[in-house]
Each structure stands twice: as C-alpha cells, then as structure tokens.
Amino acid sequence: xxxxxxxxxxxxxxxxxxxxxxxxxxxxxxxxxxxxxxxxxxxxxxxxxxxxxxxxxxxxxxxxxxxxxxxxxxxxxxxxxxxxxxxxxxxxxxxxxxxxxxxxxxxxxxxxxxxxxxxxxxxxxxxxxxxxxxxxxxxxxxxxxxxxxxxxxxxxxxxxxxxxxxxxxxxxxxxxxxxxxxxxxxxxxxxxxxxxxxxxxxxxxxxxxxxxxxxxxxxxxxxxxxxxxxxxxxxxxxxxxxxxxxxxxxxxxxxxxxxxxxxxxxxxxxxxxxxxxxxxxxxxxxxxxxxxxxxxxxxxxxxxxxxxxxxxxxxxxxxxxxxxxxxxxxxxxxxxxxxxxxxxxxxxxxxxxxxxxxxxxxxxxxxxxxxxxxxxxxxxxxxxxxxxxxxxxxxxxxxxxxxxxxxxxxxxxxxxxxxxxxxxxxxxxxxxxxxxxxxxxxxxxxxxxxxxxxxxxxxxxxxxxxxxxxxxx
Numbered sequence: 512x513x514x515x516x517x518x519x520x521x522x523x524x525x526x527x528x529x530x531x532x533x534x535x536x537x538x539x540x541x542x543x544x545x546x547x548x549x550x551x552x553x554x555x556x557x558x559x560x561x562x563x564x565x566x567x568x569x570x571x572x573x574x575x576x577x578x579x580x581x582x583x584x585x586x587x588x589x590x591x592x593x594x595x596x597x598x599x600x601x602x603x604x605x606x607x608x609x610x611x612x613x614x615x616x617x618x619x620x621x622x623x624x625x626x627x628x629x630x631x632x633x634x635x636x637x638x639x640x641x642x643x644x645x646x647x648x649x650x651x652x653x654x655x656x657x658x659x660x661x662x663x664x665x666x667x668x669x670x671x672x673x674x675x676x677x678x679x680x681x682x683x684x685x686x687x688x689x690x691x692x693x694x695x696x697x698x699x700x701x702x703x704x705x706x707x708x709x710x711x712x713x714x715x716x717x718x719x720x721x722x723x724x725x726x727x728x729x730x731x732x733x734x735x736x737x738x739x740x741x742x743x744x745x746x747x748x749x750x751x752x753x754x755x756x757x758x759x760x761x762x763x764x765x766x767x768x769x770x771x772x773x774x775x776x777x778x779x780x781x782x783x784x785x786x787x788x789x790x791x792x793x794x795x796x797x798x799x800x801x802x803x804x805x806x807x808x809x810x811x812x813x814x815x816x817x818x819x820x821x822x823x824x825x826x827x828x829x830x831x832x833x834x835x836x837x838x839x840x841x842x843x844x845x846x847x848x849x850x851x852x853x854x855x856x857x858x859x860x861x862x863x864x865x866x867x868x869x870x871x872x873x874x875x876x877x878x879x880x881x882x883x884x885x886x887x888x889x890x891x892x893x894x895x896x897x898x899x900x901x902x903x904x905x906x907x908x909x910x911x912x913x914x915x916x917x918x919x920x921x922x923x924x925x926x927x928x929x930x931x932x933x934x935x936x937x938x939x940x941x942x943x944x945x946x947x948x949x950x951x952x953x954x955x956x957x958x959x960x961x962x963x964x965x966x967x968x969x970x971x972x973x974x975x976x977x978x979x980x981x982x983x984x
Contacts, residue, residue, distance in 0.1 A: 549761070549763060552765075556759075556763050556770070558697045558839075559759065559843075560752045562838070562839050563751065565700070565707075570649065570829035570833065571649040573789055573808050573812075576742050576746055577799075577801040578799075581798040582732075582789070582790075584742055585785075585793075586731075586732075587739050587743040587745075588743075588746055588786050589786055590740070594906075596779070597940035597943055598753075598906040598940045599754075599774045599778050600936050601913040602615070602618075602906075603771035603928050604928050605912065605913055606770040610767075611761045615905040616628055616851060618909055622911075622912030625970075626967070630963055631904070631905050632856060633856070633969060635847045636848050637962050638902050639878070640878065640882050642751055642898035643841055643882045645898060646833050646836035648674050648894065650673070650833035651671060651677075652670055653832075654830060660819070670889065675883055678837065682875055685842050706827070707828065710817075713816060715787060740950045746895075747902075747903065747947060749781075749785060751898065751902050752839065753777050753778045757770070766927075767926075792809060809829065848874035848878060849862050849871040850862075852874065856973070861874050897955050899951070900959030901963075903944045907941045909940075910941035913930070914934060914941075917934070
C-alpha cells in the first residue's frame with residue numbers, strides 16, 4: 512500500500528494510486544501537501560485518549576451523576592462507553608484510511624462533502640472549546656481543594672482565576688512542540704492510573720464486603736430509567752478523548768496499527784474505570800449524600816477509605832486528571848482549526864506552522880482564546896452538555912460518512928483496519944449518537960443547534976466556493 516501521508520507522487524506498479532485531495536476556490540487551487548511531523552507513538556496516542564477521558568468521568572461527575580440517577584449512574588457511564596465504542600470502531604477505519612490531522616472533520620468532508628464537513632469542522636472546534644473549558648473549571652476546583660488539604664484555604668473565588676492561568680500555560684506549552692505536550696501527558700497518565708488502580712481496587716473490595724464492613728444495599732435506579740439516559744447524555748463528555756486521538760492522526764507514527772489500538776483501547780480502559788468509580792463512590796456514601804459533595808465528591812470518597820491521606824491522593828489525582836484532559840483537549844482543538852483552515856474554510860494563515868517548534872501556533876491561539884472566555888462562566892454542566900451535543904452530531908455523521916465511502920469505494924480508500932460487523936456497527940453508532948442528543952437539556956440543545964446554524968452561515972459567507980476534489984467521485 513502506498514504511503515498514506517504522501518502527497519501525490521508515483522505509485523508502485525500494480526497498486527492503485529492514493530489520490531490526495533485538492534481544494535479549489537474561486538481564485539486559487541490549493542494542494543493538500545504540508546503535514547505536521549509524526550512524533551507520537553502508541554503510548555502517546557493512548558495517553559491522549561485515556562488522559563482526556565479519565566479526568567471528568569472519575570473526578571468531576573460522580574457526585575453530579577449520582578444526584579441525577581442514583582447508583583444507576585454506573586449504567587449511564589456504561590451506556591456512554593457502549594456508544595463511544597460503536598463510534599470508535601468506524602473512526603478507526605476512517606483514521607487508517609486518512610491518517611490526517613483534523614479527525615472527524617477530515618473524514619466527514621471527504622465522505623459527505625464540503626458543506627457537512629464545514630459545519631462539522633467548525634462545530635468540532637467549538638465543541639472542543641466547550642469541553643476544554645469544562646476540564647479547566649474542574650482543574651480549578653481540584654486546585655482549590657489541593658490547597659485546602661495542605662492547610663491553605665482560599666475559597667471558591669480562586670477556582671476561575673486558577674483555571675484561566677492553567678489554560679494559558681497549557682496553550683503556551685503546546686506551542687513549544689507536540690512532543691513536549693505528549694511527554695507531559697504520558698507522565699500524568701501513568702501516575703494517575705497508578706493512583707486509581709490502588710484506590711478503586713481497595714474501594715471495590717470494601718464495597719463487596721471482602722474487606723471492612725459491607726455497605727447497605729440501595730435501590731439501583733431510585734428515580735426510574737429516564738434519568739439514567741439523561742445522565743448518560745451529560746456524562747458522554749467523559750468519552751470525547753478517543754476521537755481526540757483522531758484529530759492528531761497526522762502526527763502518529765504507524766497509524767495503521769496505532770490509531771485503532773489507541774481509540775478502541777482507550778474507550779475500553781476508561782469505561783471500566785468509570786463504572787468501577789461510580790460503584791465505589793455510591794457504596795461509600797449512598798447516592799443521595801454523595802450528590803451533596805458536588806464536583807469534588809471523590810475527595811470525600813478518598814477520605815472515607817483512607818483518611819486524610821486518601822483525600823490528599825484524590826485531590827492530587829483529580830488535579831492530574833483535569834490537567835491531562837485540558838492539555839490533550841487544547842492540542843486537539845488546535846488541530847481541528849488547523850485542518851479546517853488548511854481546506855480554506857477558515858483564513859489560510861490559521862494553518863501556518865511555527866518553523867521553530869513545528870506546531871500550528873496560530874490555531875493554538877484561536878483555540879486558547881475562546882476556551883478562556885468560556886472558563887470565565889464557570890457553568891460546569893452546561894459546558895459539558897454542549898460539548899457532548901456537538902461531538903455526538905460529529906460522531907453520528909462520522910458513521911454515515913463511513914457508509915458513504917464504503918458504498919462509493921473510491922480508489923484511494925484503502926484502510927488498514929476494517930470495522931467488524933459492517934454495516935450493523937456504523938448504523939447503530941449513528942442511531943445511538945443522534946438518539947442520545949434527545950435526552951439532553953433543552954438549553955444545551957438550543958446552544959448546540961445555534962452553533963451549527965452559525966457555522967453553516969459562515970460556510971455560506973466564506974467557504975461556498977470551496978470544493979474538495981479527488982475524494983469521492
């Protein structure tokens with residue numbers, strides 16, 4: 512098979528050439544040639560996926576989710592993992608066929624056309640912005656709690672300033688090189704997983720009565736089945752990390768092997784950890800009391816099992832988790848902007864690459880600014896649900912794009928990984944993604960629809976003359 516990262520060129524005799532897209536505008540034809548350097552291996556790709564997902568799911572959501580669904584919040588996380596897996600498999604096939612930066616935008620634009628691609632690409636930018644702001648607000652809460660555990664009580668008034676400061680720092684770090692951001696991510700995730708395995712292992716044994724006293728039984732779904740589904744829609748933000756691996760596909764070595772392993776593997780690992788965390792947390796306090804602890808409920812769970820040392824370990828783990836989520840999300844947001852700009856659907860200077868560091872510094876600036884503005888609102892649940900809405904639209908269309916590409920079977924479509932159970936898996940992935948949107952709060956739905964309409968308006972104003980050639984003929 513020809514090199515998927517090559518731009519044009521000759522092919523080996525007997526192989527069909529991989530045709531690279533060309534972008535035509537009213538005034539200029541642009542060849543899709545310049546690429547970011549491939550510096551990320553499997554460990555780095557897994558760290559992006561796991562590190563992004565593990566933060567909100569375990570350290571921010573348990574109290575909020577338990578208040579909505581009771582112990583059945585574990586089922587909400589399981590539903591989210593199932594939907595994510597239905598999308599991760601089609602995304603893996605598309606990513607190995609088109610290992611380019613931009614992720615869902617790139618695949619949808621090549622499979623469904625310029626207008627759907629533009630709406631998804633610009634919406635993905637905003638979806639990642641909302642998600643990153645959510646992670647940063649979580650970081651602020653855990654930073655304040657870390658100081659409190661160390662005897663420095665600053666109050667919640669410091670949450671937003673700390674989140675803003677860290678957000679600015681992460682943006683600057685990403686400008687200095689993808690490899691630097693990846694090294695930070697690898698270290699954080701390794702330490703974080705070590706803390707969680709010890710904590711959840713002991714907590715699980717305690718909850719089952721193998722050590723300590725068995726917990727009092729609770730009604731699994733005290734509020735009925737509907738809150739389980741609405742909570743699944745809320746916590747789906749926790750599973751956005753696997754798709755963020757795809758947004759940096761153009762920087763991953765051996766993408767045919769590493770992309771599927773990273774996307775599917777990160778969903779499976781994190782899904783198990785989420786369900787275990789909710790089980791342990793609700794066993795420690797009961798869902799009603801757990802919900803009163805809010806965004807830092809897991810700190811009290813750590814204190815319950817291990818005393819003050821457990822509380823310190825959890826606040827430190829929460830700090831690491833929200834750091835890793837924010838770091839990976841800033842990286843992915845900038846790559847979504849980079850890909851859309853490279854296709855001339857945003858001003859082309861947004862895809863400029865810094866010659867010293869090899870990073871899209873303009874795109875990073877366009878990511879960091881809106882993120883910091885949303886952080887200032889401090890609206891945790893709203894940020895999470897709007898992010899989920901925009902990503903679920905992308906995931907549903909991504910599955911549709913796979914069906915369209917398989918049907919058209921263009922000569923350049925030659926993935927190293929193919930979805931098992933085709934076409935059932937992508938059809939279920941599309942239906943499940945769109946269905947989950949229906950269980951969100953009306954405000955989140957309206958904001959999400961408004962953003963998509965605004966992106967369609969931008970396309971009509973700025974990008975209607977852009978046509979992607981050499982894709983699906």
